[in-house]
Amino acid sequence: MTEPRAEDALTIGVDIGGTKVAAGVVTAEGHVLARLRTETPERSKSPAVVEETIVGVVRELMREFTVVAVGVGAAGFVDEQRANVLFAPHLSWRREPLRDALSDRLDLPVVVENDANAAAWAEVRAGAGQGVDNVVVVNLGTGIGGAVVLGGRLHRGRYGLAGEFGHMTVVPGGHRCECGNRGCWEQYASGNAVTREARELVRAESPVARVLHQAVGGDADLITGPLVSELASKGDRACVEILEDVGTWLGTGLANLAAAFDPELFIIGGGVSEAGELLLGPARTAFERNLTGRGYRPTARVVAAALGNEAGLIGAAALARETLPDREH
Amino acid sequence: MTEPRAEDALTIGVDIGGTKVAAGVVTAEGHVLARLRTETPERSKSPAVVEETIVGVVRELMREFTVVAVGVGAAGFVDEQRANVLFAPHLSWRREPLRDALSDRLDLPVVVENDANAAAWAEVRAGAGQGVDNVVVVNLGTGIGGAVVLGGRLHRGRYGLAGEFGHMTVVPGGHRCECGNRGCWEQYASGNAVTREARELVRAESPVARVLHQAVGGDADLITGPLVSELASKGDRACVEILEDVGTWLGTGLANLAAAFDPELFIIGGGVSEAGELLLGPARTAFERNLTGRGYRPTARVVAAALGNEAGLIGAAALARETLPDREH
Numbered sequence: 001m002t003e004p005r006a007e008d009a010l011t012i013g014v015d016i017g018g019t020k021v022a023a024g025v026v027t028a029e030g031h032v033l034a035r036l037r038t039e040t041p042e043r044s045k046s047p048a049v050v051e052e053t054i055v056g057v058v059r060e061l062m063r064e065f066t067v068v069a070v071g072v073g074a075a076g077f078v079d080e081q082r083a084n085v086l087f088a089p090h091l092s093w094r095r096e097p098l099r100d101a102l103s104d105r106l107d108l109p110v111v112v113e114n115d116a117n118a119a120a121w122a123e124v125r126a127g128a129g130q131g132v133d134n135v136v137v138v139n140l141g142t143g144i145g146g147a148v149v150l151g152g153r154l155h156r157g158r159y160g161l162a163g164e165f166g167h168m169t170v171v172p173g174g175h176r177c178e179c180g181n182r183g184c185w186e187q188y189a190s191g192n193a194v195t196r197e198a199r200e201l202v203r204a205e206s207p208v209a210r211v212l213h214q215a216v217g218g219d220a221d222l223i224t225g226p227l228v229s230e231l232a233s234k235g236d237r238a239c240v241e242i243l244e245d246v247g248t249w250l251g252t253g254l255a256n257l258a259a260a261f262d263p264e265l266f267i268i269g270g271g272v273s274e275a276g277e278l279l280l281g282p283a284r285t286a287f288e289r290n291l292t293g294r295g296y297r298p299t300a301r302v303v304a305a306a307l308g309n310e311a312g313l314i315g316a317a318a319l320a321r322e323t324l325p326d327r328e329h
Numbered sequence: 330m331t332e333p334r335a336e337d338a339l340t341i342g343v344d345i346g347g348t349k350v351a352a353g354v355v356t357a358e359g360h361v362l363a364r365l366r367t368e369t370p371e372r373s374k375s376p377a378v379v380e381e382t383i384v385g386v387v388r389e390l391m392r393e394f395t396v397v398a399v400g401v402g403a404a405g406f407v408d409e410q411r412a413n414v415l416f417a418p419h420l421s422w423r424r425e426p427l428r429d430a431l432s433d434r435l436d437l438p439v440v441v442e443n444d445a446n447a448a449a450w451a452e453v454r455a456g457a458g459q460g461v462d463n464v465v466v467v468n469l470g471t472g473i474g475g476a477v478v479l480g481g482r483l484h485r486g487r488y489g490l491a492g493e494f495g496h497m498t499v500v501p502g503g504h505r506c507e508c509g510n511r512g513c514w515e516q517y518a519s520g521n522a523v524t525r526e527a528r529e530l531v532r533a534e535s536p537v538a539r540v541l542h543q544a545v546g547g548d549a550d551l552i553t554g555p556l557v558s559e560l561a562s563k564g565d566r567a568c569v570e571i572l573e574d575v576g577t578w579l580g581t582g583l584a585n586l587a588a589a590f591d592p593e594l595f596i597i598g599g600g601v602s603e604a605g606e607l608l609l610g611p612a613r614t615a616f617e618r619n620l621t622g623r624g625y626r627p628t629a630r631v632v633a634a635a636l637g638n639e640a641g642l643i644g645a646a647a648l649a650r651e652t653l654p655d656r657e658h
Contacts, residue, residue, distance in 0.1 A: 077622050087625035094625060134487040146589075150484060157591020158463040159627045167621030168585040172500060179621045256497040260475075260589055262486020292496030292508045293406050296416035296423060298488045 013317030116145025251286025342646030445474025580615025
């Protein structure tokens with residue numbers, strides 16, 4: 001039996017977020033041939049349970065496809081060897097040797113990467129950032145994932161932990177964050193921020209939140225980010241304002257990142273970005289208003305991600321392919 | 330007449346800050362053979378006046394030394410061609426073609442670089458960052474200058490404007506900054522912050538500022554950063570607290586930068602850093618307290634710059650040397 005040519009070989013990408021696991025079989029061109037999606041077990045986000053979930057979805061996909069490697073994008077701090085999850089604010093992981101555990105059980109090469117790095121790599125290789133060498137990617141999901149491509153390469157940082165923009169303080173003494181700090185950017189510009197604000201309005205029985213209140217029958221816990229986006233797109237003013245506020249915080253933070261990194265392009269991805277211009281319009285306004293040196297410098301573009309919620313798994317699959325030894329990629 | 334060998338050739342480095350111009354003749358090893366220092370003209374910081382000042386100091390140094398190139402570090406946004414000063418918050422410069430103007434008048438190759446980039450390069454080549462590939466440099470002068478060395482190279486950003494950390498917002502709606510924004514980091518962690526806080530205490534005739542008040546005969550305008558450092562080193566509690574506050578803001582901002590860049594080393598330079606541990610102690614405490622993922626990640630070191638206020642001119646001179654065509658550096 002001959003090995004398939006590298007350009008024909010398939011890899012599996014797995015994206016582990018705060019609330020879900022998505023996996024897919026991906027071609028060298030970035031096409032997803034098959035996909036599986038499951039919730040991250042709510043009760044127990046222990047390493048063993050999540051690992052079991054990953055092994056389950058990969059084996060399920062391997063029933064129909066022969067693959068040569070697996071890439072995992074995880075919502076956490078992944079070390080510079082791309083082997084261990086050091087810390088995952090939204091999962092109960094601490095120094096987990098995920099790569100070796102998965103590789104042993106799956107008998108395949110495995111690479112673990114921060115989920116935002118994986119998604120960014122997908123956007124630069126096959127999405128909104130093609131052909132651009134200096135890109136900052138901000139993914140608004142449960143929290144904020146970030147990634148930096150400088151000179152056409154992922155900048156992982158000395159210890160693999162660069163791009164954790166969500167935990168930059170934007171409001172001293174502000175909202176408590178799971179990371180242990182207060183006022184982290186992701187407390188103001190993320191899916192959690194959208195639902196927190198909407199729930200507060202409903203719980204307070206604010207008259208401005210009448211439509212929201214009705215939509216969930218008064219049960220604030222039922223409010224989700226997509227619901228807020230949907231009501232906003234139908235013109236509900238409270239939901240429009242929530243997205244404006246979150247967009248404004250997004251743009252303010254982008255101005256901070258422009259001061260630090262000076263990229264050519266910002267790509268905004270993640271579930272919240274599906275609100276589209278309701279979010280990105282206010283974000284661009286705040287970005288341009290807060291960009292230091294505005295009027296005297298080129299202004300980076302701010303665009304929506306192109307690959308949607310499959311960016312993470314497509315990027316993880318691409319990184320798995322590129323990490324294979326002795327093969328043409 | 331033969332050309333001097335590259336390793337024997339001398340270059341001149343010029344450092345233009347918010348309040349002074351420093352220049353020196355520098356060897357390939359980074360030794361300063363001769364130096365000149367002059368105030369930036371207070372009344373008129375126009376490009377013509379500053380250019381005249383630079384030409385004056387360079388010609389003065391060239392009376393005694395033969396040099397092959399001139400490097401200028403300027404406290405402003407320098408474009409990616411390292412030719413034009415786009416914007417200088419502390420000088421009245423807007424899109425100034427400084428490189429070509431100087432090169433024409435001096436008849437020598439000239440390179441213009443952001444002053445913090447120049448100082449950072451000096452520290453990495455000959456100072457506190459030797460042998461370290463991922464370094465973030467924060468210079469506390471009139472404002473904050475920043476620079477990033479990634480993988481052993483200066484990261485200038487897409488348009489040459491990376492590292493403008495001083496204009497990252499740390500306090501929404503906070504102190505007004507010359508850059509046009511509010512709450513910029515350099516309003517809280519810089520020489521200006523030290524003097525502003527000290528002056529406010531003296532003007533308010535605060536009982537805690539008795540020593541400060543006496544030291545300047547009640548004239549708050551006479552307060553300088555070095556005076557505050559001096560009184561702090563003698564144990565004056567108000568001055569110790571001012572440096573603690575500024576150090577705490579410094580450390581908080583470093584934690585933000587660690588989240589974004591994940592360096593191995595932070596180097597703190599600039600005039601304010603001469604306060605030493607009175608500043609760096611509180612900075613390290615705040616850094617470690619605010620570092621996201623603390624306890625689950627390696628912690629970058631925070632050290633003082635080694636080259637003092639000559640780093641800018643040494644780095645500018647090194648960059649001038651390295652930019653020369655057809656020579657061994």
